[in-house]
Amino acid sequence: MVDEFASIGHWTAGRQEADWQRKQGVVIGIGDDAAVVEAPAGSTDSWQWVLAVDTMVETVHFNDGTMTESDIGYKALAANVSDIAAMGGIPRHALVSVSVPPAWTPERMRRLYDGIYACAERYGVAIIGGDTTSSPQHLVVAVTVVGTVEAGRALRRSGAKPGDAVFLTGPVGMSGAGLHALLAADCGGGAGVGAAAQPASADAAAAAGHGFAVPACAADDAQASGASAPSRAEQAASGVPEALVRAHRRPAPSVRAGRLLLSRGTCTSLNDVSDGLASEAWEIAQASSVRLVLRDRALPRSGALVSYASQVQGDALEWMLFGGEDYVLLGTIDAADAEAAKAEFAKEGLPFYLIGEVEAGDPEVMLVTAGNGGGSSSERRRPIPKRGFNHFA
């Protein structure tokens, strides 16, 4: 890359209007040593600031087959927006650090920033700063998001109480299944063929997620032609159900849901599902010193997931519990307000699934399944292990 591309300014110039940024509280944007921001004008609320950072690494979180460049940019910001949503906050500003290897041409970088700005526009986030360095071999994108929350109102993981209801703000497992399908399709055989040769399981999907091995065929393609890299992701997607592709590549953080939950005042704990439902439920259980009991039949099952799992002889539940990168919210709410909250979500056109209860007890997560006989007397409980999407596994 030549000099002009070395500056964050090159990738960000002209993308967001100065007037618009000013309204978002940006005092000094990109172009000085640091950005300066302030709380929204005209608000009588007292604000606190919410901050999170998330990093995506080539070959660890994505490769040329699983994501297009703009998907990578979109998701890098979305993952952070989801962290702000999980505190009940409003995402406002972001700083983007990109380490760029030689294979990432200016054209590919432009598409990466297209995705970052598409997500920024969707969630009203002003890009206020960043850093661009070279990288010897792999792209690394680290995004820091800054948001605001009403003082003292941030929703933590630690407030779940026995008797509370457990909820989800969207379906889980689709991103993990989407990754599995994209990896199989990227190997040239389409989802069915690839998966038939290598039966699906949550373990495989989870393993695929951390430093996943690029199938030999894909690696060969990449060597044969660097220019074909973008189309590899498009080609892989053509063999995979669109809902699963979208879930994996363009997650939709639950910002409105987080704000609704904060304003109700009855939400006792909240987490975003980045590492899988099981792992996030464990985090709430441990932070709150309670047992979370999830009901198998109450878990939201997407048709696309169930259908794909059946097609590849996989287990939809495994993906739902351990798949990760869903970026919906998992939380607990005062049981007396659960149905009213559900009704308000419905009125706003937002999904809200009541999936279980909080019990007193040592921190753990249980799954209740109906026995053969049906009815509550034949219900069975089994402990859900604390594992999920772990980049070091």
Next chain:
Amino acid sequence: MVDEFASIGHWTAGRQEADWQRKQGVVIGIGDDAAVVEAPAGSTDSWQWVLAVDTMVETVHFNDGTMTESDIGYKALAANVSDIAAMGGIPRHALVSVSVPPAWTPERMRRLYDGIYACAERYGVAIIGGDTTSSPQHLVVAVTVVGTVEAGRALRRSGAKPGDAVFLTGPVGMSGAGLHALLAADCGGGAGVGAAAQPASADAAAAAGHGFAVPACAADDAQASGASAPSRAEQAASGVPEALVRAHRRPAPSVRAGRLLLSRGTCTSLNDVSDGLASEAWEIAQASSVRLVLRDRALPRSGALVSYASQVQGDALEWMLFGGEDYVLLGTIDAADAEAAKAEFAKEGLPFYLIGEVEAGDPEVMLVTAGNGGGSSSERRRPIPKRGFNHFA
């Protein structure tokens, strides 16, 4: 690395007291989806927030010979603290994203965080969040620092006016020379030998700074024994003047200087010297639409730099102009206040060098050198090119 090391919590637990963090405005620290912070309590000032991110990449910004693990951590945070200083702000909080390759054992990671926390303690920065991912091959550290500044008072690059004096808050060129010496020493021959075979120049030092080629001998050492990696940096340092090693590995951001300058109210522009004096002077000249005239004889020359340059037949001035990573402040100040500011700095025990003047004219940077005859009549001016420490060169 095993699971327990995958969490940012592992590296940060017990490092900073909760009470101390609370006093720094930390409402929610590490352990939830995002951190929550607020402005310092008990202050009647109205604050704005200052944010910057800087990234260090293995083989681009450092290798096993040029920096120890704790130096890498220290410098990654210090580079960001310097950006806050360059706005006249107070650094308060930081988020740390680390992408960890297999060669970075838990012991090496612990030392990295030792360095981060040493710098955090030095500058009163609370570590409030982060992200730990794996990396296929090279360590990447991206640090975001959050600070505060009195509303509307941040010091920009763009306010320099003709007639202003130009100043530096410390010597420049030592870090670049230190890098040159460490690379030469790391090659086994000591600074003198390595440099004799490869005469020093700012170009070489600058080139060395961006994706520098690891000398073959060093690479061999690394292959021979991963365990010897930490001692390579120690061994390299043993052959290099201590002041140059320290300048390169443990930069000392001018936070107090930035605060003094803000409080005087006469500082018209400010930049930190990360990419070299020439490059930063150009940034001020362009942002302010003025000409900066620097006086060769007024530039602060460290004895260690001059002595090393002479030893390796290098040019100290080249390192001073183009070396980079000095992390002192370059700025302009109302000429009427220049001497008074210098006196106040002296009273505080802080260096302050008046190195030139601002002139009306197209944006450019000139260097004035005394001619053979001495006296102002024989002075010569030459333009200084806009180049510096560029990771893409």
